[in-house]
Amino acid sequence: MKKGLICLSSGTTPQYRLDILRVMALPEGAEIQFRYDGDLIDAASRLHFGRDQKHDTPALLAHLDLTVPVTTAGPRPIHPCRHAKLIASEELGQFYILRFRLGAFCQCSDLDGFRKHLATKGPQAKDGKLEGHWVFEDEFTKACTTSNEMGVWQASMKDLGKTADYDKESFFFRVIGLYRRGSDHAVKPADGEYKLKSNTEYEWRVFHFHPESDAHQTSSVSTLIQVNSMSDDIVPVTSPELAIDSSYDLKSFHFRTKAVTATDYTSFTIKFQDVVPTGSVGAVHPELFLPLKVVPSWWRAILSVLGLTVLLFLQQYISATAKGGIPHHTSYALLGLAFLTALVAVYALKKPL
Incomplete structure (x- = not known):
């Protein structure tokens, strides 16, 4: 089965903390942007991102809890948040910009087991330092299925609300x-x-x-x-x-x-x-x-132009024929002038000149 991308964010800065709240708040189909230092991305994905070769790749956006001191060894808890699709990637020197289109929320039947699986690839503390990648490939669709049920979203928010990053919300x-x-x-x-x-x-x-x-x-x-x-x-x-x-x-x-x-x-x-x-x-x-x-509603605009054309033409035609008949070419000229005036009235006068 095709692998997707695990993309992590944390609460280490206000921007990153707010990104996770945006991920969980935006409606399906909306877009959001993450940014990463190249060292945080696994080598294979980094190469593809630089060439923008990961279009339509499934992604799982997740929160990484870094509130435990780095002196405590071991992996850090990952909270799966939302399914998404990578729609664009750009390399800017040592940094990478990833843009996602949001899908449904995550429903993980065995969250503890999924976290243990990701622990071998994600960041973990070792010798007082945090090592590992924040963006890496993994097959996650079986472990975390998609759902837009309100109960699933609420359960995810309760899970996030237990972390020190969001317990004061x-x-x-x-x-x-x-x-x-x-x-x-x-x-x-x-x-x-x-x-x-x-x-x-x-x-x-x-x-x-x-x-x-x-x-x-x-x-x-x-x-x-x-x-x-x-x-x-x-x-x-x-x-x-x-x-x-x-x-x-x-x-x-x-x-x-x-x-x-x-x-x-x-x-x-x-x-x-x-x-x-x-x-x-x-x-x-x-x-x-x-x-x-x-x-715009084109049929409404067309009817407006035609209706206004008729009214303007009749007004000019009645005035012109009040003292007798007029040549056909004059009638055509009046009709054309009425049509142009109607176009200007409907399309031009609503915008500043």
Whole structure:
């Protein structure tokens, strides 16, 4: 069976810690980027990455727990997070940039056995130093199957929440997806980008919970979810600020796309603002970037041009024939002028000149 890639990240820096939270929060089909020093990648994979020869290779993105002091010998626990597919790799001197398209979450039937299997390849402490690779080839699809069940995601977050990297998190969250109004089928991104219809209402659904939420502890508002787009073609229907005011809840943000006449490439950002500052230096919560495009309805645009052409032509024709008939070529000229005016009105006047 074809081997895939095990790609590890840790909590040794704020960026790496937030990367794992992004991996677990982004909807399926979204894209994320990891970066590695060449020494952290096994030699065979490093050669392929430099030539970008690993397109569509399955990958398992995982968290490496380095909170145990390096003076303690042995392997470090690996927490499988999510299946993905490598879509691009680039060599930049001694560094390598890997870009993944996210798939389903991991469900490992024998997690302890899988960890023991990976221990021979992954990083481990020896003589006060951490040795081993953070990116290496392995066949993992049998040990860790795919699942998008909420229970599987919650179990993974509870497992992560037990580590020192994430045990202080006030909540975990997941973007369930983007939905068209009245539909329970999520819009699937293509090549990491959402395609939205013009003049249509949609909603983002975001679920949050705390691993100890079974205790039903009361929670005051401490964090706001902010859902924003910089495009003028995106009109909020509900408030873009959603309060995390309970131990677990499903939040939604509704918006409407305008009737655009040209494709608008834009994006949404989902970020968090603590009502009470934490005092920490740097970002505490991950910020998500979700690219999208709003495509025009061509039949609506065509009907608008034709309807406006008829109205403009009739207005000019009635005025021109008020004192008698006019030649056919004048009628054609009026029709052509009306058509051009309609094109300008529908396609040009909505954009700054």
